[in-house]
Amino acid sequence: MTEPAYGQVVTYQGDPWVLLFTMPRIVAESYRRLLAEKGVVTVIRTPFQWVMSSPVIEIETGGYMGDVGLYVPQVQEREALALMDGGPAEQEPADER
Template structure:
C-alpha cells in the first residue's frame, strides 16, 4: 500500500510548515505529544483535513487512522529534530 502524498512545505495559518514525516496516525499522535512536551507546535494533516488537536475520543471512535503528515513550523524544524532524536534541550 502506498503512502498518501503530502507536500514537503505548506503555508498554513500564515506560516510556513515543514512536513516532518508521513506515518500512521497513531504513531504521529505519539510524536506530537513528545514534541509538545518539548515546546514544539505541530499539526497533523490527513487526506481530508488539518488537525490541530486530536481528542482521544476521535481516535477511539474510528477517526482516520491511516497515513498522515506531521508538520512543524519551519522556525522550529531544528528543535523538532533534536527532540525526536533524543538530544537534551537547553532551557
C-alpha cells in the same frame, strides 16, 4: 489504495510549516505529545483535513488512522528533529546587542 502525498513545505495559517515525517496516525499522535511537552507546536495533516488537536474520542471512534503528515512550523524544524532523535533541543543563539 494510493498513499497520501504531503508537501514538504506548506503554508498553513499564513506561515511555512515543514513535513517532519509521514507515519501512521497513532505513531504521529505519540510524537505530537513528545514535542508538545518540549514546547514544539505540531499539526497533523490527513488526506481530509488539518488537525491541531486530536481528542482521544476521535481516535477511539475510528477517525482516520492511516498515514498522516506530521508538520511543525519551519522556525521549529531543527528543534523538533533534535527532540525526535532523542537529543536535547537546539536553541537558536541569543541575539547579542
